[in-house]
Amino acid sequence: MNVVIDNLPAYLEGFGQTLSLLLIAGLGALVVGTIVAAMRISPVPALSSVAAVYTELLRNTPLTLVLFFCAIILPYLGSELPYFWCAIIGLTAYTSPFVAEALRSGINGVPVGQAEAARSLGLGFGQTVSIVIFPQAFRMVIPPLINVLIALTKNTSVAGAFFVAELFGVGRTLANANGNAVIAVLLAVATFYLVITIPLGILAGRLEKRFAVQR
Amino acid sequence: MSASVLFDAPGPRAKRRSRIASAIVIVVVLAGLAWIVFTLAQPRESGGITLPGYFDWTRWEKLVTDPEFWGAVGRGVLGTLQAAAIAAAGALVIGVLFALLRTSPLAVVRVPTTIVLEFFRGMPVLLMMLFILLVGSTGAFWAVVIALAIYNGALIGEALRAGIVSLPRGQREAGLSLGLTRLQTKLQIEFPQAFRQMLPIIVAQLVVLLKDTSLGYIVGYNELIRTTMNNLSSFYGNRYLFTLFLITLVIYLAINLTLSWVARRLARRRSPKAAPVLLDGGEQGGRAMPGPLAAANGNPENAATE
Numbered sequence: 001m002n003v004v005i006d007n008l009p010a011y012l013e014g015f016g017q018t019l020s021l022l023l024i025a026g027l028g029a030l031v032v033g034t035i036v037a038a039m040r041i042s043p044v045p046a047l048s049s050v051a052a053v054y055t056e057l058l059r060n061t062p063l064t065l066v067l068f069f070c071a072i073i074l075p076y077l078g079s080e081l082p083y084f085w086c087a088i089i090g091l092t093a094y095t096s097p098f099v100a101e102a103l104r105s106g107i108n109g110v111p112v113g114q115a116e117a118a119r120s121l122g123l124g125f126g127q128t129v130s131i132v133i134f135p136q137a138f139r140m141v142i143p144p145l146i147n148v149l150i151a152l153t154k155n156t157s158v159a160g161a162f163f164v165a166e167l168f169g170v171g172r173t174l175a176n177a178n179g180n181a182v183i184a185v186l187l188a189v190a191t192f193y194l195v196i197t198i199p200l201g202i203l204a205g206r207l208e209k210r211f212a213v214q215r
Numbered sequence: 216m217s218a219s220v221l222f223d224a225p226g227p228r229a230k231r232r233s234r235i236a237s238a239i240v241i242v243v244v245l246a247g248l249a250w251i252v253f254t255l256a257q258p259r260e261s262g263g264i265t266l267p268g269y270f271d272w273t274r275w276e277k278l279v280t281d282p283e284f285w286g287a288v289g290r291g292v293l294g295t296l297q298a299a300a301i302a303a304a305g306a307l308v309i310g311v312l313f314a315l316l317r318t319s320p321l322a323v324v325r326v327p328t329t330i331v332l333e334f335f336r337g338m339p340v341l342l343m344m345l346f347i348l349l350v351g352s353t354g355a356f357w358a359v360v361i362a363l364a365i366y367n368g369a370l371i372g373e374a375l376r377a378g379i380v381s382l383p384r385g386q387r388e389a390g391l392s393l394g395l396t397r398l399q400t401k402l403q404i405e406f407p408q409a410f411r412q413m414l415p416i417i418v419a420q421l422v423v424l425l426k427d428t429s430l431g432y433i434v435g436y437n438e439l440i441r442t443t444m445n446n447l448s449s450f451y452g453n454r455y456l457f458t459l460f461l462i463t464l465v466i467y468l469a470i471n472l473t474l475s476w477v478a479r480r481l482a483r484r485r486s487p488k489a490a491p492v493l494l495d496g497g498e499q500g501g502r503a504m505p506g507p508l509a510a511a512n513g514n515p516e517n518a519a520t521e
Contacts, residue, residue, distance in 0.1 A: 045237055046236070046237035046238075047237075056475075060468050060472050061464065061471075062429035062467060064440055065463065065467060069460065073457060073460055077255075077457070115221060116220055125223075133221075154338070155339070156339075158339075161341070161433040168341060168345075171342065172345060182346075182349045186345065186350070189342060193337060197337035201336075
């Protein structure tokens, strides 16, 4: 236990890094994922197939390999980004297809009858989407999106192995330095992760229940 | 793309515009790809020496023509598949166990199980691997396998529980009124149905498990990535790093795309009549999970981000 208290500053620093990875990569993934989702549903066939290929490629590549590419191959090819930003790029790219899928499945969760009703009332595409579909889809999308963020939180740990001093990296260093207190060191790391993931999970569950009632 | 409720059927002008847009996109994408390939193929200056471009035969020859290289890659693939297979079997067993304990009528059993489950689900697998490796001194292989089995077991357990909850109450009541005990009802009546219903999610989770064996790279288990990117790249030299990366990527994509395809087929077979949906996004497994399950768990491939 003493090890943990003595190294609290290191832990907090790692926690800060994890949080910034989560926030920046999460935001990036939301933006990229929305663009990919929009491309995916667009009526232009070339756009939707580009989006489909992007999704399939990234979803079927292990995160380790994506981060390996960003942290080790990119510098080798001549990029000079610091490792933190390499990790951000990798996590954003890896998470964005999942965001796109969550958005798509949210829109698909709106019953077709809603769109048919809107269309038969004479609303155009823009009106149907913005007034009828989107407000309903938005609610259904939030819980899965939070789940994607929870997964991202856990995935940031992989960045720790690629030279970013976030929680997992800090934990590994401390565990190596304090061979006699490995259990305490690693449990403390786990606690910090749980501080992020469990509240998010509870939030997702709450929202899901609340929104479920409304239909 | 079939006729969507959202759009009018495109007229001649809209069709032409869409065709032009398509052409532009294709040109832009091709140009981008060509630029990347061209840049990579350029000879490189490094410390005064000119090295050949990345697609130059000298960067491939020594690897591709060496049978021992392919033997080593094969062992890497085998390592990945082996860890994934054992962990998958473990995850299924642990999942069933967790689901049983989690739905127990006794609060003494249920509450601690819930806490343990939340703990396992909220923490990164990588951390669990490190923990098992350092605390259990099991060796890297078992660290990877055990951590993946526990973590995915927790997720599969939750999926099974959601499956049980979503069954009609009458199933359970009928079982009990026939004189079966609670455990018998659960094992013989509820579980088989829940399992079948959740099969797509479970299979998707097993695909994720396979992808996650790559974390073995970090804890020192010789799976595919560690074999190629670490062992082989130091054996053959750094100049083959990019080549090795491409080979690894292709192998992973081949394995995972095959598995995802199987998972999707399963998902479609299990629920032949998917409810009509707004967006016709092509061959997605997610669409095949209509109804409350989709809302409860996201789409199966999403539920399996972790």
